[in-house]
Structures are given as structure tokens and as C-alpha cells.
Amino acid sequence: xxxxxxxxxxxxxxxxxFGVSLIIFTIVRVLPGDPAVVLAGPxxxxxxxxxxRIQLGLDKHPVTQYVIFLKNIFRGDLGTSSRxxxxxxxEIMARFPNTLLLALASILVATVLGVLTGIIAxxxxxxxxxxxxxxxxxxxxxxxxxxxxxxxxxxxxxxxGWFPAVGADSFKHLVLPAITLGxxxxxxxxxxxxSSMLEVIRLDYIRTARAKGLTEKLxxxxxxxxxxxxxxxxxxxxxxxxxxxxxxxxxxxxAWPGIGRLLVESILSRDYPVIQGVVLLVATLFIFINLIxxxxxxxxxxxxxxx
Amino acid sequence: xxxxxxxxxxxxxxxxxAFGFFFFLLLGVVEDPAAQTKPAEKVKPVAAKPKPKVAQKxxxxxxxxxxxxxxxxxxxxxTFTILDHMVESLLELTPKGEIVPRLAEKWEVSSDATExxxxxxxxxxxxxxxxxxxxxxxxNFDRLLDPKVAIRxxxxxxxxxxxxxxxxxxxxxxxxxxFAALLSNLTHQATAIQSPTSLxxxxxxxxxxxxxxxxxxxxEWVPGNKFxxxxxxxxxxxxxxLEEVTWRVIPDDASRVVALETxxxxxxxxxxxxxxxxxxxxxxxxxLDAASVRxxxxxxxxxxxxxxxxxxxxxxxxxVNKEAxxxxxxxxxxxxxxxxxxxGIFGYTPIKTYEYNIEKAxxxxxxxxxxxxxxxTLHPAVGRYxxxxxxxxxxxxxxxxxxxxxxxxxxxxxxxxPSILREKDQVEHKIYMLxxxxxxxxxxxxxxxxxxxxxxxxxxxxxxxxxxxKLDQILDAARSTANPEERKKLYKEALTIIHDEAPWxxxxxxxxxxxxxxxxxxxxxxxxxRVIAKEAWIE
Numbered sequence: 016x017x018x019x020x021x022x023x024x025x026x027x028x029x030x031x032x033f034g035v036s037l038i039i040f041t042i043v044r045v046l047p048g049d050p051a052v053v054l055a056g057p058x059x060x061x062x063x064x065x066x067x068r069i070q071l072g073l074d075k076h077p078v079t080q081y082v083i084f085l086k087n088i089f090r091g092d093l094g095t096s097s098r099x100x101x102x103x104x105x106e107i108m109a110r111f112p113n114t115l116l117l118a119l120a121s122i123l124v125a126t127v128l129g130v131l132t133g134i135i136a137x138x139x140x141x142x143x144x145x146x147x148x149x150x151x152x153x154x155x156x157x158x159x160x161x162x163x164x165x166x167x168x169x170x171x172x173x174x175x176g177w178f179p180a181v182g183a184d185s186f187k188h189l190v191l192p193a194i195t196l197g198x199x200x201x202x203x204x205x206x207x208x209x210s211s212m213l214e215v216i217r218l219d220y221i222r223t224a225r226a227k228g229l230t231e232k233l234x235x236x237x238x239x240x241x242x243x244x245x246x247x248x249x250x251x252x253x254x255x256x257x258x259x260x261x262x263x264x265x266x267x268x269x270a271w272p273g274i275g276r277l278l279v280e281s282i283l284s285r286d287y288p289v290i291q292g293v294v295l296l297v298a299t300l301f302i303f304i305n306l307i308x309x310x311x312x313x314x315x316x317x318x319x320x321x322x
Numbered sequence: 323x324x325x326x327x328x329x330x331x332x333x334x335x336x337x338x339x340a341f342g343f344f345f346f347l348l349l350g351v352v353e354d355p356a357a358q359t360k361p362a363e364k365v366k367p368v369a370a371k372p373k374p375k376v377a378q379k380x381x382x383x384x385x386x387x388x389x390x391x392x393x394x395x396x397x398x399x400x401t402f403t404i405l406d407h408m409v410e411s412l413l414e415l416t417p418k419g420e421i422v423p424r425l426a427e428k429w430e431v432s433s434d435a436t437e438x439x440x441x442x443x444x445x446x447x448x449x450x451x452x453x454x455x456x457x458x459x460x461x462n463f464d465r466l467l468d469p470k471v472a473i474r475x476x477x478x479x480x481x482x483x484x485x486x487x488x489x490x491x492x493x494x495x496x497x498x499x500x501f502a503a504l505l506s507n508l509t510h511q512a513t514a515i516q517s518p519t520s521l522x523x524x525x526x527x528x529x530x531x532x533x534x535x536x537x538x539x540x541x542e543w544v545p546g547n548k549f550x551x552x553x554x555x556x557x558x559x560x561x562x563x564l565e566e567v568t569w570r571v572i573p574d575d576a577s578r579v580v581a582l583e584t585x586x587x588x589x590x591x592x593x594x595x596x597x598x599x600x601x602x603x604x605x606x607x608x609x610l611d612a613a614s615v616r617x618x619x620x621x622x623x624x625x626x627x628x629x630x631x632x633x634x635x636x637x638x639x640x641x642v643n644k645e646a647x648x649x650x651x652x653x654x655x656x657x658x659x660x661x662x663x664x665x666g667i668f669g670y671t672p673i674k675t676y677e678y679n680i681e682k683a684x685x686x687x688x689x690x691x692x693x694x695x696x697x698x699t700l701h702p703a704v705g706r707y708x709x710x711x712x713x714x715x716x717x718x719x720x721x722x723x724x725x726x727x728x729x730x731x732x733x734x735x736x737x738x739x740p741s742i743l744r745e746k747d748q749v750e751h752k753i754y755m756l757x758x759x760x761x762x763x764x765x766x767x768x769x770x771x772x773x774x775x776x777x778x779x780x781x782x783x784x785x786x787x788x789x790x791x792k793l794d795q796i797l798d799a800a801r802s803t804a805n806p807e808e809r810k811k812l813y814k815e816a817l818t819i820i821h822d823e824a825p826w827x828x829x830x831x832x833x834x835x836x837x838x839x840x841x842x843x844x845x846x847x848x849x850x851x852r853v854i855a856k857e858a859w860i861e
Contacts, residue, residue: 046736046737047733047737047741048736048737048738048739048740048741049740050736052739052740052743053735053736053739053740054397055472055474056397056398056474057739057743057756057783058397058474058475058477058771058783059474059475059476059477060476060477060480060781060782061780061781062469063472063473063474063476064780066469066470066471066472067472070472070526098389099389099390099528099545100390100392100395100527100528101545105545106545109544109545109546109547110545110546110547113547161574164577165576165577165580168577168580169580172580172584173580173583173584176584179584179586180577180580180581180584180586181383181570181572181577181578181580181581181586182547182570182586183547267573267574267577268574268576268577269577270570270571270572270573270574270577270578270581272544272545272546272547272571276546276573277546280546282736283734283735283736284736285736
């Protein structure tokens with residue numbers, strides 16, 4: 016791992032983000048629907064609609080619009096939301112910390128639970144625990160989050176009254192959405208860890224380790240796990256990226272003010288600047304997470320070297 | 323040692339990456355310091371009020387957030403609901419549909435409805451201490467009428483030609499043509515009066531916080547999450563009992579109900595009908611219902627065959643079982659329309675409902691030359707009105723019984739609305755769905771732009787491209803007289819023509835269901851789809 020490599024990866028980001036910006040800029044404009052009409056509302060007269068169009072800068076040529084958009088990005092200005100009139104950065108910053116918190120909490124839940132379950136299930140293959148945990152994992156993958164979310168609310172908010180059902184004001188508010196959102200990832204990580212573990216513990220070097228007389232604990236935790244984790248890290252990385260992009264359904268069910276909801280709302284109201292801003296942010300996050308995953312690889316497996 | 327170094331390097335990398343990542347975000351944050359919501363000016367403690375035992379902090383759950391802090395730029399009921407508590411209009415529309423004084427104390431209208439004199443209340447200050455007077459109101463009208471400012475509801479005041487200050491507290495408004503509905507339009511929240519100081523600083527852009535004269539003062543807005551307002555202890559009228567009201571955004575219907583059941587919120591709007599029996603059985607809760615002025619209809623494109631034939635339009639009105647739709651699709655939360663506008667609106671008179679009669683429908687279709695029906699398309703609104711798409715499915719099922727095969731073409735709202743509001747040569751729709759909230763409480767608002775032939779898109783909302791000269795004359799005449807009795811008579815005539823000509827399939831008006839904790843008193847559910855907490859308190 017060289018720092019040159021990382022710098023190069025960071026530099027590659029520039030053309031990638033450039034491409035992303037061009038694609039998203041084009042897509043939102045190809046979508047059917049006229050933002051000026053939607054934003055002016057059903058009651059507006061023709062000249063008001065035209066006035067809105069001018070205000071949004073949509074009367075200009077698309078190329079000019081794109082150049083202005085790029086120029087502003089370099090100034091750190093993502094534009095103004097056409098729906099609310101607030102700066103896009105403010106709209107995003109009002110929600111992104113919530114998304115970050117929820118994503119990190121659920122990925123924490125998912126990693127701890129998923130990896131532990133996966134290891135035990137893998138080591139004790141075909142045991143009752145194995146069957147049971149994989150059955151639960153199957154549920155975890157199949158359950159729609161809005162259903163799971165409402166069920167958790169029913170039990171923990173209405174019946175037991177332990178956790179609040181909606182909002183994002185305190186740590187208590189985080190518990191139910193994090194579990195709901197983490198359930199799916201937990202299941203995926205558990206199944207991944209299990210199969211990876213099964214593969215690794217059949218390898219020769221594990222037999223060697225056992226032949227050396229090492230305790231089973233040492234064999235599993237020091238020798239097997241490190242190798243078994245490589246594919247798991249990829250999955251965790253991908254899941255984190257997805258969760259950071261916002262979890263629309265969970266955010267809606269728990270009234271969690273995150274960027275997923277912001278994105279959907281802005282798509283529905285054809286709020287071009289916000290759509291572009293959110294997508295750019297999410298793309299940036301994805302690239303960073305991929306980089307981090309690659310770095311963790313080389314840490315887990317010293318044979319992996321990037322040049 | 324080497325290993326340790328490597329690990330340190332690794333940690334360094336992670337930190338570096340994390341920093342880079344936050345730097346991107348920070349770029350934007352520093353940009354606009356005024357944008358972050360700020361706490362309101364400190365509210366002085368109340369002196370001589372009897373202290374209530376419970377904290378007077380009310381939480382209302384709404385389905386969507388406010389879209390702007392500037393009432394002149396407002397577009398939808400949730401935004402107006404919140405802003406109404408802080409920014410007041412000149413006149414007020416009571417839930418019963420009467421126009422009563424608010425910031426204007428008295429008014430006079432010339433008999434030809436072209437000159438309106440308003441006497442303003444004295445001794446009022448805006449939340450920023452700017453005095454309220456005729457000059458301040460004029461600044462508001464100047465902005466509402468400025469063509470450079472994109473006021474969504476401009477048409478409310480568009481007929482105005484001049485606004486002049488007579489003295490400190492008297493204002494004279496003249497209109498280009500007779501416009502009797504102006505008084506009703508001045509009850510609309512989009513014409514409410516904001517502090518001229520804040521307007522001048524943000525003329526063609528939305529103000530960042532609402533500064534009006536109302537009983538509550540802006541405290542905090544966290545977009546997508548909550549909006550907090552605090553009591554205005556300097557309020558000119560009856561001071562609020564609540565210290566604070568928080569409007570919390572809970573988009574999911576089921577979650578909003580849960581939050582009400584767990585006691586996390588005091589009030590929840592738009593309760594799904596199938597949850598109502600359960601909430602009513604809960605000893606801690608009650609459900610308020612109030613008719614809405616929103617009328618839901620399917621409009622026919624009267625320029626396209628076969629809908630250019632009145633008999634076909636009437637036949638469809640006979641073929642659809644409106645009662646069954648209200649009962650089964652809406653769970654009873656609705657009222658079958660008996661006119662193109664709803665009760666509670668000035669000018670409403672019950673005309674008639676086309677009864678459900680398949681035979682009559684078939685006979686009319688045969689007369690029009692379609693004994694076996696025909697094929698057509700139906701464009702529902704999706705996710706805009708209560709159960710909208712399901713209502714359209716029910717309509718299509720009924721139409722099938724008289725041989726009309728209506729293919730349902732769904733579009734989401736952002737695509738749908740612009741496609742409906744195209745000019746006559748460009749539209750594709752044959753049957754479209756819309757709901758019209760007649761929120762000024764005057765029939766002019768509910769009929770003129772929807773049925774007058776001068777209001778075809780893109781100018782107005784007559785997306786049925788309906789044209790009837792007699793009706794045009796009546797609607798114009800009703801604008802030109804200030805005599806309420808005369809206007810009522812004219813609107814009755816207009817509604818009768820509309821009923822007979824049937825440019826719409828008349829469906830229903832919505833009923834708002836609002837869930838409230840039993841210890842919360844004084845909540846008003848207004849027919850214009852607003853929840854008013856100004857005089858509410860918690861026991």
C-alpha cells in the first residue's frame with residue numbers, strides 16, 4: 016500500500032464525479048414532467064409558470080445550465096432547492112447527519128450480529144444453531160422493512176412502551192430504526208460469513224494449525240477468521256454505501272429525516288438541484304467507502320498490494 | 323515494530339479519508355450562515371395568567387413538511403396550516419364560511435364591486451417590531467402584484483389595478499373589472515400580511531423566516547423533521563394558551579397513528595379511515611371530522627370524441643355508483659357530491675346527484691350512438707388525493723358494466739399535472755382526475771377557473787375544455803355585482819348548467835379525519851384543510 020496509490024485513487028474521483036454529474040444532470044432533464052408547472056402548482060397562471068421557469072434557470076440552454084452547475088460546484092454551491100428555496104447544502108446538511116447516524120448504527124448492529132452468527136453457524140455446521148440462525152437470516156432477507164418496522168413499533172412502542180415510535184431526537188429514537196434497517200444487512204452478512212468460514216476451515220493451513228496443536232479458539236479466531244473476512248468486508252462496505260445513500264422506506268416509517276426521503280421528495284417535485292446534490296454526495300460516499308474497503312483488504316491479507 | 327508502523331500508517335489513512343469526506347460537506351455548510359434556523363427572540367415570561375398544570379407544549383403530526391417560510395410563495399395546505407399561526411391575513415374565513423375581520427377591522431365595497439375600502443386595526447406590531455399600518459399592507463400588495471415575483475396564487479389579487487394609502491389605517495383597492503370575490507380572496511393565506519422590513523430584504527426570494535402579526539412566533543425549522551413556534555406574548559388579540567407548538571413531519575399514515583397511540587404526538591392529521599374505529603375505542607383518544615372544501619372529480623375532455631356529446635358524459639355519471647365508492651373505497655370518509663362545489667362555500671346550492679342507474683346510462687349511450695359502449699383511457703392522479711387510484715379503478719369497473727372499457731394510465735404527479743395542463747392541441751387525456759379545494763370559500767374560486775371558457779389551459783384550470791356561453795355570462799355577471807343575494811342566485815344557475823352539461827363525472831368531497839388526545843381541547847379542523855391550534859390548550 017503506497018500513499019501514491021491512495022492519491023491516485025483520490026484523483027480518479029474527479030473524472031468519475033464529473034461523469035456522475037453529467038449523467039444525473041441529463042437524467043433529471045430527460046424525465047417527463049415540467050418542474051416549472053409542478054412548482055408553480057395547479058393554481059398558477061401561465062405567466063407565473065414562466066416566471067418560475069426563469070427563476071429556476073430552466074429557460075437557458077441545457078449546456079449553459081450545466082456549465083453554471085459545474086461552476087457553482089467548484090464554489091461549493093450546489094444551488095438552491097427549487098421546491099423550498101433553501102440552499103441545497105442546507106437541505107442536505109439538515110438530514111445527512113441523521114442518515115450517517117442511522118447507517119452507522121445499523122451497520123454496527125449488522126456487523127456484530129452478522130459476523131458472530133456467521134462464525135458460530137459456520138464452525139458448528141449442521142447444528143441446531145446453524146439451522147435456526149440461517150432460517151432467521153432467511154426471514155431477515157425476505158421481510159420488507161415497512162412491515163418489520165411497524166411490527167417492532169407495535170411491540171416496543173405501543174405494547175411495551177420502551178422506545179418511541181417516530182422521530183430522531185435522542186438515542187432511544189435510534190434503536191428501532193437501526194434494528195429494522197440492520198435486519199436485512201445482518202442476514203446478508205451472517206450468511207456470507209458462514210459460507211466464507213466453511214470454505215476457509217477446510218483449507219490445508221487450518222489443518223496445519225490444528226496439527227501444530229493450537230487450541231480450536233486460536234485456530235478459528237486468529238487463523239481462519241482473518242481470511243474468511245475478506246469477502247465479508249466487501250459486503251459490509253457495499254451495505255454501508257447503500258445505507259448511506261438513505262433508506263427511504265425506513266425513513267418514512269419512522270419519520271426519520273434522512274437524505275433518502277429528501278431524494279424521493281425532490282424527485283417527485285422535480286427539484287433538479289436537490290436531486291443532483293444528493294446523488295453527487297452519495298456517489299462521493301460510495302467512492303470513499305470502496306477505497307476504505309480496498310485499504311482494509313490489504314490490512315487483512317498482506318499479499319494484496321496496490322500499486 | 324514494523325508492523326506497528328504499518329498499522330499507524332493505516333489509521334492515518336482512515337483519518338485522512340474521513341477528513342476529506344467531511345471537507346466536501348463543509349464546503350457547503352459555511353456558504354450560507356443565515357440558512358440555519360435560528361432561535362426566536364426571547365419570549366418574556368407571562369405575568370398574570372393562571373398557570374396550567376400541564377406543560378402547554380403541543381405536538382401536531384402532519385404528513386408533509388412546510389415547503390416555504392414565505393406565505394406569499396406558499397402552495398399547499400400543510401404550509402399554510404403552519405404559517406397561518408404566525409402570519410395573518412386581512413380577513414378571516416370562519417369554518418362556517420363567513421368572512422370576519424382580522425387585520426382589517428371594517429370594509430366597504432362599491433356597488434359595482436370595483437372599489438374596496440379597508441379600515442385596518444390600530445396598535446399592532448409585527449414580530450420584528452415594525453408597526454402594522456396601511457403602508458405596510460401596501461408593500462405586501464406591491465409584492466403580490468409585482469410580475470417579477472413568482473407568486474403562485476397571483477390570480478387571487480390579479481384583478482387589482484391600484485392599491486392606495488388613504489391614511490395611516492385606511493387602504494383603498496381598485497380593480498380593473500368588477501371582482502366581487504376579492505374579499506374572499508383576501509382571506510386566503512397566500513395574501514397574508516408579512517413584515518415590510520423582511521419583505522424589502524427579500525423581495526423576489528422567499529423570506530427565511532415568517533414575520534407576521536400572529537399569536538405565535540417562529541422559533542425553529544428543521545426541514546423534513548419539525549417546525550417549532552412559540553407564543554407571542556405581545557399578540558394584539560386573544561393570547562394563545564399554548565406556550566409552544568411543534569409540527570412534526572410523519573409521512574407514513576400508519577406511523578402517524580402509532581405516534582398518536584403512544585402519546586408521542588397530541589394531534590395527528592389524515593387518519594386512515596380503517597383506523598378510525600380502533601382510535602375511537604381508545605379511551606385516551608378522540609377523532610374529529612370536518613368536511614373539506616375539496617371536491618374530487620373526473621373531468622372529460624369535451625373536445626374529444628365521444629365526450630363532446632353531453633349524453634355520453636351524462637351516461638357515465640349514471641353508470642358510476644358514487645355511494646359505493648364513498649362507502650367501500652373511502653371507508654365512509656367522504657360525501658357524495660351534489661354540485662360542483664361543496665357545502666360551506668359561498669354560492670353553494672345542492673343541485674342533484676346523478677343516481678346510479680345502469681339502464682339509463684345504457685339508454686343514453688345507445689341514443690348517442692354507442693349501444694355497445696366504447697374504449698377510452700382514464701388518467702388517475704396517484705398518491706395525491708385520498709385513495710385516488712383505487713377510486714379510479716372502481717370507476718373503471720362500473721364503466722365496464724355499460725360496455726365502456728377504460729384503460730387506466732397511471733403517472734406520478736410530477737409528470738401527470740403538466741400533462742393534464744397542456745394546451746388543447748397537445749393534450750392526450752380523455753378522462754383525467756383532479757381535486758379542487760375551494761379554499762377562499764367563494765364559488766368564484768371553485769367555478770370560474772374550472773368552467774369558464776376563457777380559462778382553458780395553459781391560462782386556467784378548465785382542463786375539460788368546456789365551453790358554454792350562457793355559463794360564461796353568468797360567471798362574469800357573478801363577479802360584477804357586490805350584492806350577495808344576487809350572486810347566490812347566479813351561482814345556483816351556474817351550478818344547474820354545470821350539472822346538466824356534466825363536463826365532469828361528479829364524485830365526492832373529502833372529509834378530514836384528525837386524531838386528537840382527549841386532554842387536548844380547542845383544536846379546530848378548518849374546511850380549507852388546516853388544523854388550527856391558536857386557541858387550543860392541554861388539560
